[in-house]
Amino acid sequence: MVNKPFDRVFGESRSPSLRSRSAAGVRAGTGAESLPPRRATAFSGVSGIADLAPRQVRVGPLSMGYIEAGPTAAPVALLLHGWPYGIHSFADVVPLLTAQGFRVVVPYLRGHGTTRFVSAETFRNGQQTAVALDIVALMDALGIGSAVLGGFGWGAQTAQTIAVLWPERSRALVSAAGHPDTADGGGALPLPPTSQWAWWSRHYRSLAAAWPGPERHGVIRSMWKDLSPGWDFDDATFETASPAFGNPDWARIAVHSHQWQLGQADGDPRLDGLEARVAADPTIAVPTIALDAELDPSRPAGGPAAYWDRFIGKLGHRTLMGIGHNIPQESPAAFAQAVVDAHRL
Template sequence: MVTIQKIKAGVLEVAFRSVGPHDGWPCILGHGFPYDVHAYDQAADILAKNGARVIVPYLRGYGPTRFLSRDTPRSGEQAALGADLLALMDALRIERAVLGGYDWGGRAACIVSALWPDRVQALVTGNSYNIQNIAKSWEPAPAAEEATFWYQYFFHSERGRRALQRDRRDINRLLWKMWSPTWNFDEETFERSAVSFDNPDFVDVVIHSYRHRYGLVPGDPAVAHIETQLVAQPPISVPAISIDGDVDGVNAGTADHAGKFTGKHEHRVFRQAGHNLPQERPEDWAVAVLDARNMAQS
């Protein structure tokens, strides 16, 4: 049975979907931008049938998740996402879990895995080592790669902020199509997730995220101690499976990240899959989570 629950965790009241037995092995899965918890609908069911208690939170700025105070900065920086995930684990009294995610959710999972490895049994990460190297954010990439980042540069401007505020569905629907060219989603599927973008903090969190990663705006002082640790690009020592889609329209491939994983590690490529890996290939994603857990137990 799938239920929507809420819990106060850190600076948020986090809304999350819970699937599977309450006493199952804990598995927390994080969605990316611009998606939401529905990315895991099918994969979570598969994992629940294999004994998992699957927790899928709405990230800050998405769906029913809300900030507890109007005074908390609407930060979308990576340190805040990592802090949110750790706070959720603490609030749910989950001492140790299998973590999975892609894009923003994968970044949070990678951060917790790198900085608090004792809290992580195993990791599944779309786009591999997902911790931003902000110190090198102004180093140019090849032109074809830079072209895929148009939306990030757009969000650096007030014109981009106004566009996102005015019609976030228009921008996000286009990103879905560009990033997952072989995924023939219908309007009902898109709209099921798009309601999450109506969160009153969505625009502020997104704009801050894409400005902070280039050092254009300051971060939240409350998570500065985490951001400082991430400057060192800490390795990930927990058992991990990293995944790319071979037709990902925003990520050129991350097999070269292997050196950042110092424990047991395997890299997989999902054929004819784009950026939204768990929703495009739910069975393959679920298998990766189960395999990562088995890797940790072997």
Template sequence: MSFDFQSLRTSLLEIHYADQGPRDGWPVLMLHGWPDSPHTWLPVAQALNHAGMRTVLPYLRGFGPTRFLARDTARSGQVTALARDALELADALGIERFSVVGHDWGARTAYALAALAPQRIARCVTLSVGYGGGALSHGQAQQFWYQWYFATPQGESALVHDRRGLCRHLWQQWAPYWAFSGQAFDDSAHALDNPDWLAVTLHAYRHRWGLAEADPRYEELESRLAHLPPIRVPTLLIHGEADGCILAQSSEGLEQRFTRYERVVLPKAGHFPQWEAADKVAALALGWLAGGDAAIEKDVFQTTKEPFA
């Protein structure tokens, strides 16, 4: 399976996206992370398409061929900006209500969509990131070294001059059990060649830690999201036990932020469970998106399920 990409214009972007599966199937927006591309979803999207679902897989702002329409638009990497982009894409496609699957940056965006526009989102599946996260442990702070590195001139220089080498190093660190192929990395790394990738990346991480000004365009959304409003959209979180980027422990104990929630931890999977354990992720996502509970096998998965009314 390969993706056929097309493009459309929203208020700020020309978004390139793949639209796969039956057009009358239930729509699922699949959002990739950093540093990655829509190709990360190949195995999972194929399973959803075979089950009769329509999958829409965009390049996020700053990635691949997606482009800003105007030179003077702020190259914001705020999660609220990504969420607005996703809603405008759905609007342009005439999709009123849909489910969302997101990994890494895409997971943060999925949470923002579910929290800020629950009337639009039927079901949510997130990978590798908890909603809001817990307290920043010493171990998690250590894993976030790259985010603070990017706040320095040296980190910015590394992204300018050796972004592929740095990102390959991060992939290796984040998924210690995954001997990924050069092709898998190259399929995603081409997305880093976008002329706005650097600016969006730097703003995303600097803004996250209070080191860059927010884009005023998203002020109202930022104020609504700041206090982590409870998510009423049924949400499944899939986390790799060996995630070397977002530690699995960081997504523990977040049940009170949802009305219906399941958390599944995959043994020996790292930060990219959609690649490392594609069959398991596809089965879990399909079961959840189809309206049932996650297909949990207790001898294979660890799970937390504590919904509240």
């Protein structure tokens, strides 16, 4: 029987999938054969998802927006974007994976893109376990028992959280630049100099004044440049992705998430048990390929030894040279190859 944790935690039901009738809003190593080597310096792969009809499905308190490609009966790759990004980070990855025979599902996380809270009264919660529950509930709604979970940043944190709490839902992981977030009081212990930038930035992100309406786009664009200093993206690339952070709840989710991580905001008490399990920093037995990015200032590349204590199952590690935080968009072939290889671990 498929484990449905959302129902047990919240006792809420979900309605059947609803497909949008309009495309508006989509804008708003392990011995496997190699995919073609390629690095995107601009948003060259918009055609990879531009012809996919946007879909909506009721997931607990959300109407979740997502795109899907590939045959329904195929192995599933569920791709989870980071912050501040959206589904377009995977535009070049999706066609590479469907060509390899995968069913690919790419959702907008809560507070992003076309994903909406159904009720104005619902707590805009940015806890990592809440996001993870959204994704497991999405899998339930789409009839997906298990999948290769691939993500970067927030997406990788979400994938790892699922692997900790519900490992049977994770066929394998591709984890890029992420670790589950907990309410740790803001990093009270001294940190290495290379990590201080990330903590200063986290405090800034926790301020509501940091995200003033449309002006937030300029801040986010600067963050993209800081997080990916070697990525030469153009105006069209950024504008195509910008509906992800035009969501009316984007700032509220971002602020609560960062305040909660810093111990400055309360979470949902119904999630306390799950949070305690994640905070214990448990090991992960799910087969995993970990991707480090040489130029990512938020998660300095640590080499395979940095993962041995946490990942006790089959583990592959790759450091991508010249790449920053937005790994799937900067190096789509490498990310897609990691998904293919993780599925075969």
